[in-house]
Amino acid sequence: xxDTWFIVPAAQHDSLVARAYLARGYSGEEAHxxxxxxxxxARHGIRTHNALKALHLDDLxxxxxGRWTPGAEIAKLPSRFAASESWDGHNKLGQAVAYxxxxxxxxxxxxxxxxxxxxxxxxxxxxxxxYVIDAALKGYIAxxxxxxxxxxxxxxxxxxxxxxxxxxxxGFPTQDAVGFPIVIDWATSTVAMGRVQQFAREGKxxxxxxxxxxxxxxxxxxxxAVALLPFGAHKGYGLGLIDELYAAFIGGGLPSIRGTTKGHxxxxxxxxxxxxxxxxxxxxxxxxxxxxxxxxxxxxxxxxILGPGNEQCLxxxxxxxxxxxxxxxxxxxxxxxxxxxxxxxxTHELGEPAWKPEDxxxxxx
Amino acid sequence: xxDTWFIVPAAQHDSLVARAYLARGYSGEEAHxxxxxxxxxARHGIRTHNALKALHLDDLxxxxxGRWTPGAEIAKLPSRFAASESWDGHNKLGQAVAYxxxxxxxxxxxxxxxxxxxxxxxxxxxxxxxYVIDAALKGYIAxxxxxxxxxxxxxxxxxxxxxxxxxxxxGFPTQDAVGFPIVIDWATSTVAMGRVQQFAREGKxxxxxxxxxxxxxxxxxxxxAVALLPFGAHKGYGLGLIDELYAAFIGGGLPSIRGTTKGHxxxxxxxxxxxxxxxxxxxxxxxxxxxxxxxxxxxxxxxxILGPGNEQCLxxxxxxxxxxxxxxxxxxxxxxxxxxxxxxxxTHELGEPAWKPEDxxxxxx
Numbered sequence: 001x002x003d004t005w006f007i008v009p010a011a012q013h014d015s016l017v018a019r020a021y022l023a024r025g026y027s028g029e030e031a032h033x034x035x036x037x038x039x040x041x042a043r044h045g046i047r048t049h050n051a052l053k054a055l056h057l058d059d060l061x062x063x064x065x066g067r068w069t070p071g072a073e074i075a076k077l078p079s080r081f082a083a084s085e086s087w088d089g090h091n092k093l094g095q096a097v098a099y100x101x102x103x104x105x106x107x108x109x110x111x112x113x114x115x116x117x118x119x120x121x122x123x124x125x126x127x128x129x130x131y132v133i134d135a136a137l138k139g140y141i142a143x144x145x146x147x148x149x150x151x152x153x154x155x156x157x158x159x160x161x162x163x164x165x166x167x168x169x170x171g172f173p174t175q176d177a178v179g180f181p182i183v184i185d186w187a188t189s190t191v192a193m194g195r196v197q198q199f200a201r202e203g204k205x206x207x208x209x210x211x212x213x214x215x216x217x218x219x220x221x222x223x224x225a226v227a228l229l230p231f232g233a234h235k236g237y238g239l240g241l242i243d244e245l246y247a248a249f250i251g252g253g254l255p256s257i258r259g260t261t262k263g264h265x266x267x268x269x270x271x272x273x274x275x276x277x278x279x280x281x282x283x284x285x286x287x288x289x290x291x292x293x294x295x296x297x298x299x300x301x302x303x304x305i306l307g308p309g310n311e312q313c314l315x316x317x318x319x320x321x322x323x324x325x326x327x328x329x330x331x332x333x334x335x336x337x338x339x340x341x342x343x344x345x346x347t348h349e350l351g352e353p354a355w356k357p358e359d360x361x362x363x364x365x
Numbered sequence: 366x367x368d369t370w371f372i373v374p375a376a377q378h379d380s381l382v383a384r385a386y387l388a389r390g391y392s393g394e395e396a397h398x399x400x401x402x403x404x405x406x407a408r409h410g411i412r413t414h415n416a417l418k419a420l421h422l423d424d425l426x427x428x429x430x431g432r433w434t435p436g437a438e439i440a441k442l443p444s445r446f447a448a449s450e451s452w453d454g455h456n457k458l459g460q461a462v463a464y465x466x467x468x469x470x471x472x473x474x475x476x477x478x479x480x481x482x483x484x485x486x487x488x489x490x491x492x493x494x495x496y497v498i499d500a501a502l503k504g505y506i507a508x509x510x511x512x513x514x515x516x517x518x519x520x521x522x523x524x525x526x527x528x529x530x531x532x533x534x535x536g537f538p539t540q541d542a543v544g545f546p547i548v549i550d551w552a553t554s555t556v557a558m559g560r561v562q563q564f565a566r567e568g569k570x571x572x573x574x575x576x577x578x579x580x581x582x583x584x585x586x587x588x589x590a591v592a593l594l595p596f597g598a599h600k601g602y603g604l605g606l607i608d609e610l611y612a613a614f615i616g617g618g619l620p621s622i623r624g625t626t627k628g629h630x631x632x633x634x635x636x637x638x639x640x641x642x643x644x645x646x647x648x649x650x651x652x653x654x655x656x657x658x659x660x661x662x663x664x665x666x667x668x669x670i671l672g673p674g675n676e677q678c679l680x681x682x683x684x685x686x687x688x689x690x691x692x693x694x695x696x697x698x699x700x701x702x703x704x705x706x707x708x709x710x711x712t713h714e715l716g717e718p719a720w721k722p723e724d725x726x727x728x729x730x
Contacts, residue, residue: 077649077650081478082447084477084479084647088652111446112448114481116478120652121652141610158674160674162669170603170607184603232597235551235597235601236597238549238551238681248665249506249648251652253654255666255669267654279446282444282449282483285453286453287453287486288616289632289633290631297614297617300619301612301618304619304622305528306527308525310519310524310527312523316599316602
């Protein structure tokens, strides 16, 4: 990590991101969702899924290659099931679909205790943690999974990448208990392909169990790695498979050709999303020890887990919460010099002057 | 594994198990659920959770020590949430509670698309896979988690065991697609404590990342191991924490004293269960490539995952399905010689003659 961070006023950042999406043909609602998302990612220290990555993905997989459809309307399919909805995303911008779907899950959970929305013909929602943090802060237990844009992961015991890095994201409304929502959010590969590429650039050896070579054999040479392995052997494989199963039930296409031009032209190549919220009141057992409230019981249990010997443990979501606190304390979103300079791609596209590090206040951390 | 298997007629097995539970004071309904469960475990080759283990757990944690309450009635709490129910299990036998809860989830899913039941003051349901297989075979996507009877797992980065081995079980109705339900079902520790004890008996070294010693340091010496580590580092830690969070919201007590007599006498020490079913129709996106049916789309996706290079991969649940097929082909439940002899504990308690291997037909596999 860089020691020097440049403080970009949130309004300046959000405006630039929104205008970049508008310039690509996205609607005002989509541009707003996109800038809201990028703001949240930057604020929570999620540097792999900030504005730079979001627009880069739109270049690679999105509106620039005709796969994501700016201004698309979600079709909410008729359903006989009151607590669940099935949507056709029509390749609408993932961030806009995800926020709306999670909002709908919260409404359904208010009424039914649990609500879910599945989305076919979905694009990419970048960082599932952002949506479950948002729902958790509003008081819900939230969950989402999706299939990745491409398939880079080899099933346990196999040689060919036919699974996405398929993430899972869970959020819990623990802010009253520990000061922030617990967020469990990761891909089902041991590491991301970006990490392998970084190791190749830096001449470092990969960890065991990260990747396989072209013959499907495990390798620690980043230059020979062509596909990733699931984390935790058969357990991570099972978790990656869960996203594929949801996708297959929802309407996703063949995993091995997702995001590619391979295979029969009529096969589908998009992702699917699945969202779910639970109202904590629906879990309330009315029998907490010492007459604790539900929230106090959660607090007592978490304190117990982090008791003697475990003081150094982090709770999942703690780093994101610390980053958000740091961001808020400095009154702007924090970016490195390299990141500030990379915003030139975005300003250039808009015909605006590039951001310069010296235009921003900076801090050393 | 033993080469010789003894074929116990299902009626003989089920009757013995039911009578053993009746003799311990359990109701006819509970005894039926218990024998149904043990039958299913044995039929699916789950030798760690068959009748011998079930009754052993009742000795250690259950009716023999006054913690599980034979004949207890579930209290179904009033709730304003239509698709979810919150139950007080009143320490009723876990297998009976779990079957009933999963049945209720299926009914709720029929109406709402998704249904859930949470259970406070729960006991032990042995093998979550059994309940999700059952629901999957009836056509539902099923999920359950629970907190373990005791805490044996150290949080990632810590030294003290304050988490259960907290399993997760997912079942998918893929029998039309691949011939059996996919079942993803495991504990969140790298291995079970029983495995560590087995390695100690056999003088074998543990794998790295399995266990820690009394000082909380990783060890591969099974004689020094006092606690387990989560699988997959922070990812498995997060998964184990999910069960604790559900438990804390539902009403579970402090994880570190669960199943013990430590701590304040008024603290709760029982487990919690969480169950959920989704009706696949609620995920139906009506846009499968080539006009495939939902089931055909699932089949096509799974075939794609197991395509060239991945022919040797197993699908989770495949081994259980093979065991069930083998069992069915031999017209009885298959047990090893040692297992047949161990049934003497059960027959002895009932004042019946012990089973002898020579009383049963056998096969060599």
